[in-house]
Amino acid sequence: MLRLITDFDGPIMDVSDRYYRVYQHCLAETQRSGQGVRELPKAEFWDMKRARVPETEIGILSGLDAAQARDFAQKRRQTVHTLPYMIYDQPVPTALETLEKVQRAGVDLAVMTMRRVRELDEAFNRCNLGKFFPENRRYCLPNDYVKTGDVKDKPLLMAKALAELPPASDIWMVGDTEADIIAAKTHGVKVIGVLCGIRDRTQLEMHQPDLIANNLSEAVEIILDSQ
Numbered sequence: 670m671l672r673l674i675t676d677f678d679g680p681i682m683d684v685s686d687r688y689y690r691v692y693q694h695c696l697a698e699t700q701r702s703g704q705g706v707r708e709l710p711k712a713e714f715w716d717m718k719r720a721r722v723p724e725t726e727i728g729i730l731s732g733l734d735a736a737q738a739r740d741f742a743q744k745r746r747q748t749v750h751t752l753p754y755m756i757y758d759q760p761v762p763t764a765l766e767t768l769e770k771v772q773r774a775g776v777d778l779a780v781m782t783m784r785r786v787r788e789l790d791e792a793f794n795r796c797n798l799g800k801f802f803p804e805n806r807r808y809c810l811p812n813d814y815v816k817t818g819d820v821k822d823k824p825l826l827m828a829k830a831l832a833e834l835p836p837a838s839d840i841w842m843v844g845d846t847e848a849d850i851i852a853a854k855t856h857g858v859k860v861i862g863v864l865c866g867i868r869d870r871t872q873l874e875m876h877q878p879d880l881i882a883n884n885l886s887e888a889v890e891i892i893l894d895s896q
Contacts, residue, residue, distance in 0.1 A: 670777055671896060672837035673889070674808075674830065674858070677782035679845030679866020680885040681764045682792060685715050687757040688749060688867075692727070695744040699728070699737050706732035719869040750784075752791060760796055761865050767886040768801045774893060777837060779806040781826055783819050783848070786812050805833075819848035827852040839896070843888045850876040861888040 678684045689711045700706045709717070709731055717727055724745055728738030748754065771778050780802045782789060789809045793799040808830045816822055827842075842853035845866025850873070853860035862873035865884040873881055882888040 670835070670837045670839075671775075671892070672777040672779065672834070672840045673771060673892060674779045674781050674827075674840065674842045674853075675885065676842075676844035676846070676849050676866075677780050677784060677789065677792070677809075678758070680843050680863050680888070681761060681768070681780075681798070682758045682796075683761045683865070684758050684867065685711070685718075686759070687754045688718060689714055690757055691745055691749045691754055695741050695748060696728070696731055696733070698744055699733060699741040701737075704732070716869075718867055719872065721868070721872055750788065752788065755788060755791055756795070758792060760798070761884060763884065763886045765798075767889050768798075771889055772801065776893075777806075777834075778802065779808060779830060779834065781808040781823070781830060781842075781844075781849075781852070783810060783816070783822060783826075785810045785814060819846065820851050823848040823852035824855040827856050827858070831856055831858075841888075841892050843882075843885060845873075847872065847876045850878045853878075861891065863888055 675681065692714055693708060696706060696708060714727070724742035725738040728741035729735065733741055778801060786809055789807065808826050810822070840858050842849060842858045842860040843863060844850065844860065845863050846868050850860050850862060860878045861880045861882050862878035863882050863884055864870060870881060880891060882891060
């Protein structure tokens with residue numbers, strides 16, 4: 670049996686609009702009355718996020734002083750994963766048809782994400798994605814889980830999945846961050862990094878995935894062709 674474990678944000682959901690709206694909100698909240706700030710265009714902002722430019726540096730480049738930039742970074746961390754902003758996430762173009770293709774091919778499909786249950790349910794319900802992932806193929810965090818950091822938490826989730834899922838002769842992981850690559854490599858799972866998420870090629874290459882693809886569609890082609 671061939672199994673595909675895919676991350677959710679990045680390969681399936683485009684989160685760039687959410688991140689940009691949170692950036693705009695936190696910049697407006699942080700600036701002083703009458704202070705001139707420079708709101709970065711979305712493309713420039715997203716390039717910085719994908720290159721892992723620190724939040725404080727993004728704040729300073731937007732016209733905040735050092736103290737404000739720290740405040741801005743803290744506000745952003747507290748806001749970016751809240752449900753009111755998650756409604757701005759939308760499926761990546763071609764992601765839904767790719768998931769349908771995976772199902773038709775008889776591949777065992779699971780999702781593995783640092784979202785909490787309520788955050789995953791919101792997107793599943795709004796975008797009709799639940800049909801691709803039965804309850805026993807959803808690996809996410811409990812609503813009350815205290816995160817320690819994605820690169821620590823995701824390998825634990827991978828260990829849980831590999832212990833619970835039926836044996837498979839071939840397992841692949843697709844993700845868009847270092848956490849996905851580390852989780853897969855820690856457990857000997859082949860991993861493809863995709864460029865449609867929150868890390869650019871330079872960031873992905875630092876963690877040496879087996880392959881890099883533009884998106885989930887391209888990654889699935891590679892996996893199916895390998896069979």
